Amino acid sequence: MSWIDAGLLYLAVLVGCLFGGVGIGVVMGLVGIMGLTISSGTAMWPTLADIIWNTGNEFSLVAIPLFLLMAEIILQSGIATRFYSGATRWFRNIPGGLAQTNIAGCAVFSAVAGSSVATALTIGSVAVKEMRARGYSDKLTLGSLTAGGCLGILIPPSIPLIVYSAMTSESVIDLFMAGLIPGLALAACFSIFIVIRTWLQPNLVPSSAQVNEEQSLLSTLWDVVPVFFLIVSVIGGMYGGVVTPTEAAALGSLIALILAFAYRQMTWGRLWTASKNAVLTSAVIMFITFCANVLSYAVQMARIGQGLTEWVLALNLSPLIFFMVIILIYLVIGVFIDGLSIMLLTVPILYPPLTALGFNGVWLGIVIVLFIELGALTPPVGLNLFAIQSVAKGTTLADVAWSSMPYSLIIIGFSFGLYFFPEIALWLPAALK
Secondary structure, rough: OOHHHHHHHHHHHHHHHOOOOOHHHHHHHHHHHHHHHHHHHHOOHHHHHHHHHHOOOOOOHHHHHHHHHHHHHHHHOHHHHEEEEEHHHHHOOOOHHHHHEEEEEEHHHHHHHHHHHHHHHHHHHHHHHOOOOHHHHHHHHHHHHHHHHHHHHHOOOHHHHHHHHHHHHHOHHHHHHHHHHHHHHHHHHHHHHHHHHHHHHHHHHHHHHHOOOOOHHHHHHHHHHHHHHHHHHHHHHHOOOOOOOHHHHHHHHHHHHHHHHHHHOOOOOHHHHHHHHHHHHHHHHHHHHHHHHHHHHHHOOOOOHHHHHHHHHHHHOOOOHHHHHHHHHHHHOOOOOOOHHHHHHHHHHHHHHHOOOOOOHHHHHHHHHHHHHHHOOOOOOHHHHHHHHHHHOOOOOHHHHHHHHHHHHHHHHHHHOOOOOHHHHHHHHHOOO
């Protein structure tokens, strides 16, 4: 069977199962086993155990449950709520007010969460009620939260970047460093958009910010500074070469636990809930990763990646045209599949031809994360949309999606910025080396 026939067969079965309601992890595993059986019969079945064992032994993947535990401790202990309440005082005089706090809060929380949905849900659970009480329009509130949540998988530590590293053998440290400046720059783009929009539509914000004037900036330090200390400890430890990403995740979990008990809001029940949630989420991620690696091996056996690379090079397309085609592909796939599954599904196929065209592997990881961020803002499977709708009672998914559309366009524009100025992502890793 040629690589084209194999690719079309895999795609047909994959799409058919997805539309039939089968879970993405199960689908990838089934298609992978089918591909191995077609190419080599049952002789290759014993390799499935090797694939699962080797994937489970990937040291960088150990960071995933630890970063998830750190995020859950922060969420369950109320640290995120206290941080948001303290940050509102710092942004009250900036155009957009609490909408700016949403972007800043998501940017900061993403540095300890590593997850887009967790970031949006945590900040949103506090912000929606607060902003409605003060008279902010949902048109401004909802979009700023879904977009801010996207920063959760770009600003390090990022779970998708850890998975990307395990799939491509690119350095986790380099990927984390490469995501920092683009993440902060994208947050700045969101903030600038909010300033312009509230200037053009002043009815979106209350005429006067209803903030407790008795609360001084100094009094908010106890709510804000510990979170920054946690971020500096985790990211600074990795960038300084003191700890590996996995060790940084363990260190972050320990510091988060100390802070949680220091705030006197963590109970043993909440700690159990945090641990249980981290285990369940980790199990789902690892199951999908195992199945994706089975599919990836079947793709390699069918020589689909190599054949696609040769075909793309024979087309003699310019890198810009191919880049635009890739954006379109991710936009379409993102309508149906969640972000992490998109990465696990597409990277084994697209990584060889993209690197053959001269794209840097680290830069490519950041761009792919940007592309799957679009999926988080795109109905009907945009997880950030569902997360914010779940905490914004009385809204529809369409309301959240329309509020998020301008931010999707900003992300697309920012992706082109990274294409024309790759140094935005690659300067910091090179400088720190």
